[in-house]
Amino acid sequence: MGFEKCHPAVNFIYFTTVIAGMIVFKHPIFLLISFVCAFIYSIKRNGLKALVFNVILLPCVAAYAFYYSSYNHFGVTVLQQNMIGNNMTLESLVYGFVLGFVIAGVLIWFSCVYSVFTTDKVVYLFGKVSPRLSLFLAIILRMVPRIKKEAEKINTAQRGIGRGANQGNVFQRLRNSIRILSMLITWTIDSLTLVSESMRSRGSSLRGRKAFSIYRFDNRDRAYVVSNFACLTVIFMAVMLKQTDILYDPRILMNPITTMSYLFYVGYAVFCLMPLGLELWTEYRFWKARKVL
């Protein structure tokens, strides 16, 4: 019912923009907004697993910041000198934290991407660029699990005559494994030949290939794209007004926070929370529809 039910193009536009935002904005407030939203959304999508992953990321961020500041010594506010006599500065430490959060944030956003984007959405998007490329991708997606299965099958067959990859002494095992691998390669080539025959038989070499899709661009998708770009406009204003700019070197310098700034923060938060909002809204609608019955 969630964001994954939207058109792949919508998913794609959203995630590219939101991850771009995460990477580009080094301003702590924007950074924090995006990070927190990613944090919440990933938990909404992946539950406890996401929570564990995200929480583990936090000490990593701190560790990265300390690592970064012990190798970079820009800035004017010296906190202390380390054992080899280099200055540890506040600026580099803060910047280390900023970079750490950017990386962690991108990772969390990607965990959301992973749960929203199924392989056929990727194939579809590639199909928009080039039907042949997407076909190629689909073939790989089919072949890889097949090869894995065949490897298992060959191994089982070999075990049935005492020549499996885990039978005999170390040398025999090694020899058996190599044999299995070499046969797997032969099998793959053989099977690809047959697949290509089946493809040609169904006209894959004809000109003017089109990509089929089961997706439909509906009104919800339109509404989503419109809101997406409305938010982006607000954020763009913030960029034009230098509200997202910040300097860490040599001193932390940023434009003063005004009433206008809050508008931008809210705009950015709305943008980052859009998929979560969509999911909560659909769930609410579903719940309500159920209740009436």
Add this chain to the structure above:
Amino acid sequence: MAHFQIKDLSFSYPTAKGKKSLDGVSLSIEKGEYIVLCGKSGSGKTTLLRQLKSVLAPHGKKQGEILFNGTPIEKVNQRVQSAKIGYVMQNPDDQIVTDKVWHELAFGLESLGCDQKTMRARVAEMACYFGIQDWFHRDVANLSGGQKQLLNLASIMAMQPEILILDEPTSQLDPIAASDFLNTVRKINIELGTTVIITEHRLEDIFPYADRAVVMDGGKIIADDTPRNIGKLLYKQKNDMFAAMPTPIRVFYGAGGNGDCPLTVREGRTWLSKTYPEPMVNILPAEELDDEIEKPALSLKELWFRYEKDSPDVLRGVSADVPAGTLYAIVGGNGAGKSTTLKAVCGICKPYRGKVKVFGKPVEKYKSTELFGGCLAMLPQDPKSLFVKKTVREDLAEMTKDEKRIAEIAAVCEIKSLLSSHPYDLSGGEQQRAALAKVLLTEPRLLLLDEPTKGIDSFFKEKLATILCKLKEQGITIVMVSHDVEFCAKYADMVSMFFDGQMLTTDTPRRFFGNNSFYTTAANRMSRHVFSMAVTAEDVVELCRQNKEAAV
């Protein structure tokens, strides 16, 4: 105008040194016909079918002409050929290109460059016609063999072909999926008028419905007539192919019947009741099974097994005793756990309860080298997965250094002429025998066979049966898992029914199949109202003969 007109077609492969794979073949196929092409493996069926579609035609020297709707096939453009001539191949897995069912259905339409709206409509239409809606969104990898082959058919039908060519489409399927598939093909022929040309081992399912049967031998067409006449002709010629005919035909001519021969079990029953209204002899002796088996070669005691901790049990208390020196067959439906039982015997699957004893010793007490060197060996379902070298000879040399022994085994399995070929280039039956040779070189006393008759034609089946009999004479115990009731009825010493993770009943084939009324051989279904305990065509013929003698 004929749909396909083949005029005096000859063909030889470049490697064949002038030997013709097709020799002066002439055949005319009318629109809407349903034609069965039969013949032994290697008789040129596949070569002929491939000539009918340019992209699939093998390289080689070709003479003669093929006309498609009056135009020479080389001049028919690729777009028309792709759409109008549908071709289904043997292995369901190797034909599926993409990873999703819906994508596969649309594959041909994508190639033709149809617009989205047409594609959607056609795909929807196909999904409904073939009953694919329920698994429309699934990954291809999760489908059963039967579903995969149905998907192949549907994705070809989506292009709306005029003619459908099927090259042994059900050889990799279990009997139920196979007859489902063949029924669908028949439905297409009847409801849509699509011309069908099919080669098939399972003639019982298609012979009664075919308009014409064409028999090939050595690259030539030796007969081209209605199925009824073909049966008569092959019987008169004493052709090897007669053994492949459906049971009613074999019984009819075997018992010296006159007039029109029956094609289906129903017709066979009518004919039998007319000919033998009150048979004098109506039962064949069926020996009973000994209750006590002394020193079983293999004994299974209440095996329980599951693949994952939370998955359902596959084996639920399997018990069996296999007497030494017998051919023991296990029959039963798909996914009942038959293959898993074999795996449990050779220790690939470890049951969490129960005992496997091989020659009186628990299997886990054997050392691996001891178990697989001279004690037991398993022939897997797909013989291909046993080969690891470039030639059959090298593959056999893998197992033993003893050249003499290799030559002996090669002679037993009748693969001497195949030793220098690549294992992948052999036909299904040849692969099966080469794999059997490889397995036999471990000198097993207990041989486990997983579906040994899968994808083999009746001629090779008989060969396999003779080999198995020879092995039995040498004192080798054979346990075989199979879907092939006809084969089990004819050659097994004991048959067990596997159902729901258990071995339910065990008996001699005659008593086992004689007492079943659904899960039994065609001969038994055809004759059970007049004779009892007749389970093979030979049994029925024998009873007919005895009755004739008694009448005299």
